[in-house]
Every structure is written in C-alpha cells, then in structure tokens.
Amino acid sequence: MGGDGIFATSFTIEALDRETGQWGEVGVLPEARAGCAVAVVGTKIHVFGGGGGMSDAFLSTWTAFDVADGTWTKLPASARALPHAFCHGCAVQG
Numbered sequence: 001m002g003g004d005g006i007f008a009t010s011f012t013i014e015a016l017d018r019e020t021g022q023w024g025e026v027g028v029l030p031e032a033r034a035g036c037a038v039a040v041v042g043t044k045i046h047v048f049g050g051g052g053g054m055s056d057a058f059l060s061t062w063t064a065f066d067v068a069d070g071t072w073t074k075l076p077a078s079a080r081a082l083p084h085a086f087c088h089g090c091a092v093q094g
Contacts, residue, residue: 009034009052013065030063030072037090043068046075049088 009032036050
C-alpha cells in the first residue's frame with residue numbers, strides 16, 4: 001500500500017494474485033502515503049502511519065478498509081500510536 005520513499009507517496013493498493021504470481025491494483029487509499037504499516041483484523045485492513053509527502057512529512061492518521069462492504073473508515077488516533085512512525089512494522093495478537 002502506498003508509495004516508495006517519504007516523498008514518493010501513492011494512493012495505490014496492490015495485491016498479489018497467487019494463481020498468476022502477478023501484482024495488480026485493487027483499490028485506492030483515502031490519502032496518499034508511503035512507508036505505512038498494515039494489519040488485518042477480521043474483515044478490516046488497518047492502515048496507519050507513514051509519510052504524506054513534502055507538505056506533511058509524517059502521518060499519524062489511522063484508517064480501516066472493510067473488505068465486506070468496500071468502505072473506508074477514519075478511526076480516532078490512539079494514545080498508544082507512535083507519532084511520526086515511518087517504515088515501521090506491526091503485528092496482531094489474538
């Protein structure tokens with residue numbers, strides 16, 4: 001998801017087709033970003049952090065895409081969220 005590098009942001013979401021081994025565009029992020037973290041919980045793909053380009057170098061926003069109904073939801077910022085997290089990883093426990 002997103003672009004490559006702090007100034008090369010993208011709205012693109014790509015997925016790997018496991019049958020063909022090819023990557024293809026499958027959706028669009030609500031805001032361009034690069035270096036974000038992604039975690040899947042249930043039917044939602046959570047996207048947070050990363051860079052927003054030259055005008056907004058780091059993002060602290062958090063959005064979730066619900067694959068069940070195809071909608072994006074902007075989620076409230078968490079007190080536990082790392083400010084200015086860029087090129088970071090995440091894991092889901094439970």
